[in-house]
Amino acid sequence: MARELRVPKALTALPAPIRWLALPVALTCTVVVLVGSWGPADGKIEVPEPSGRAADYCRALAAALPQELLGHARKDPSPASPYVAVWDSSPRTVMRCGVDRPEQLNGEHAKDWSPTVDDLTWWSQKLDDGGYRFVATMRAAYVEVTVPSGAARNPFDPAAALTPLVKANIPG
Known part of the structure; x- marks a missing residue:
């Protein structure tokens, strides 16, 4: 039937x-x-507004940044800013220069895992999405590298690859 x-x-x-x-x-x-x-969850990237010498250092760093990072092409957001660089790795790795000192450095997270590469210490913070945020400390301008989960084999690799450029352009 x-x-x-x-x-x-x-x-x-x-x-x-x-x-x-x-x-x-x-x-x-x-x-x-x-x-x-x-689309990426972090569609809007907050652009830092450093001033004085920190802004000068960040502009120098921006001029030295590579067009490719760990095999991923650079695709900066529009409008372009000398304080933000993005490498499209789907999810994308974001570097911001001239960010404010993270408040967490004053609290219990100050002792979180902080890898050091070539005498440059990167304070790290695990993000809710499984990625990491690394901030270069003890420099004339704070540099932040956000690496979402899956953007790199080792989440620290992008920050480690940028270490020589940060050291060369932003004094400690």
């Missing part, structure tokens, strides 16, 4: 062409919404 397909009364009141298009249009809209929401 075949079952009879029951169509809601609201749909039977619509003309046939509209009824036929209802499902494809609904599915298309769903796909558009889902694809549109797949």
Whole structure:
């Protein structure tokens, strides 16, 4: 016995062409919404506003930054800023220069794992998404590198790769 397909009364009141298009249009809209929401969670990057010598150091660092970091091309946000650099690794690695000193350095997180590369200490903070934030400490300008989960084999690799440039352009 075949079952009879029951169509809601609201749909039977619509003309046939509209009824036929209802499902494809609904599915298309769903796909558009889902694809549109797949962008990076950190779509907006807060641009630091350093002043004085810190701004000069950050501009010098920006001029020295590579166009490729660990095999990932540089794709800075628009409008461009000398204080922000982004390497598109989907998820992307973000470097910001001239950030404020992290408040956590005054509290219990001050003793968190802080790797040192070539005498440059990077204070680290594990983020809620599984990524890490590294901040170069004891420099004339604070440099922050945010590495989301999955952006690098070892989350510290981007900060370690940038160490020589930070040391060369921002005095301690």
